[in-house]
Amino acid sequence: MRLEKCWFCSSTVYPGHGIQFVRNDAKIFRFCRSKCHKNFKMKRNPRKVKWTKAYRRLHGKDMTQDTTFEFERKRNRPERYDRNLAENTLKAIKKIVKVRADRESNHIKNRMKGNKSAERKRDAKELEQSIHMVKAPLTLEKDPSYTLPKIQEKVHLRSEENRMEE
Amino acid sequence: MAASKWFRAGRSFLGGLSSNSPGLLRMSREIAFCDLLSQQTRTFIQMGTNLKVADNSGAKRVKCIQALKGKKGARLGDTIVASVKEAAPGGTVKKGAVVYAVVVRAAMPRGRCDGSEVKFDDNACVLVNKQGEPIGKRVHGPVPHELRKKKHIKILSLAEHIA
Numbered sequence: 001m002r003l004e005k006c007w008f009c010s011s012t013v014y015p016g017h018g019i020q021f022v023r024n025d026a027k028i029f030r031f032c033r034s035k036c037h038k039n040f041k042m043k044r045n046p047r048k049v050k051w052t053k054a055y056r057r058l059h060g061k062d063m064t065q066d067t068t069f070e071f072e073r074k075r076n077r078p079e080r081y082d083r084n085l086a087e088n089t090l091k092a093i094k095k096i097v098k099v100r101a102d103r104e105s106n107h108i109k110n111r112m113k114g115n116k117s118a119e120r121k122r123d124a125k126e127l128e129q130s131i132h133m134v135k136a137p138l139t140l141e142k143d144p145s146y147t148l149p150k151i152q153e154k155v156h157l158r159s160e161e162n163r164m165e166e
Numbered sequence: 167m168a169a170s171k172w173f174r175a176g177r178s179f180l181g182g183l184s185s186n187s188p189g190l191l192r193m194s195r196e197i198a199f200c201d202l203l204s205q206q207t208r209t210f211i212q213m214g215t216n217l218k219v220a221d222n223s224g225a226k227r228v229k230c231i232q233a234l235k236g237k238k239g240a241r242l243g244d245t246i247v248a249s250v251k252e253a254a255p256g257g258t259v260k261k262g263a264v265v266y267a268v269v270v271r272a273a274m275p276r277g278r279c280d281g282s283e284v285k286f287d288d289n290a291c292v293l294v295n296k297q298g299e300p301i302g303k304r305v306h307g308p309v310p311h312e313l314r315k316k317k318h319i320k321i322l323s324l325a326e327h328i329a
Contacts, residue, residue, distance in 0.1 A: 001280075016281030024287045026308040026327035
């Protein structure tokens with residue numbers, strides 16, 4: 001039994017799933033599900049299709065180089081069965097998967113770091129520039145404190161905040 | 167999808183009864199070209215199917231006359247009776263000869279025992295004699311393991327790539 005990788009999306013194909021297409025030059029394409037298969041038939045390049053691993057790796061969205069990937073290289077020589085070896089491998093697989101998942105989530109977190117501050121800046125600017133969408137300019141002149149409502153009446157505040165966010 | 171299933175069932179039913187299968191085959195091709203997103207219905211190898219010949223026995227193209235075993239038609243690994251339509255000038259087999267052949271590549275997906283499916287790019291066969299031994303000396307292109315179960319071990323040994 002061997003767990004293959006889908007040619008299009010790079011997810012694992014478990015036994016009993018998917019379609020294998022053998023081209024006449026003897027290149028085998030494995031697909032995990034009909035979505036990938038249909039995209040292949042449409043001649044789409046997986047490096048350009050946003051949801052595939054190939055695109056994500058190419059555009060730096062996901063981790064590319066890591067030591068945890070070395071463990072999963074394809075080996076063609078069958079190993080002689082050794083109970084201890086099998087047991088240790090199973091334990092190791094669990095640990096490696098956990099380590100890899102942690103590292104990947106860290107990578108994504110690092111990538112998304114500057115977001116919050118950028119969002120706050122954008123919102124502040126919008127508040128400044130588009131306040132006329134929320135309150136008419138006459139009422140603004142009458143009472144300048146209308147720009148940043150503090151906790152006055154709870155119902156009012158919530159609806160105003162919603163409008164601000166829009 | 168329901169429409170294509172009906173179409174597939176209807177086609178194979180008709181193929182068994184009458185001999186206007188080449189017309190229907192052409193029709194399914196045309197429908198596929200019109201709507202790129204619809205799946206091209208791949209069916210059995212029946213009377214009238216043109217197959218490529220994947221060995222060096224002399225024949226180039228062959229037309230199926232009869233699928234032995236199988237009401238609806240031949241699949242991957244089955245034997246067929248065929249008529250040679252196109253032959254290379256100096257081969258053992260001549261044009262118009264009636265030969266037996268084993269299907270080594272079929273565009274129709276074939277279920278494997280582990281649950282997955284395999285399909286090839288084209289329909290191809292290897293000419294055999296009545297005992298099941300290949301006439302040619304070489305086999306071109308990939309062949310499936312299904313031949314092992316069907317006892318076509320000689321063909322497997324001549325193959326350059328086993329899918």
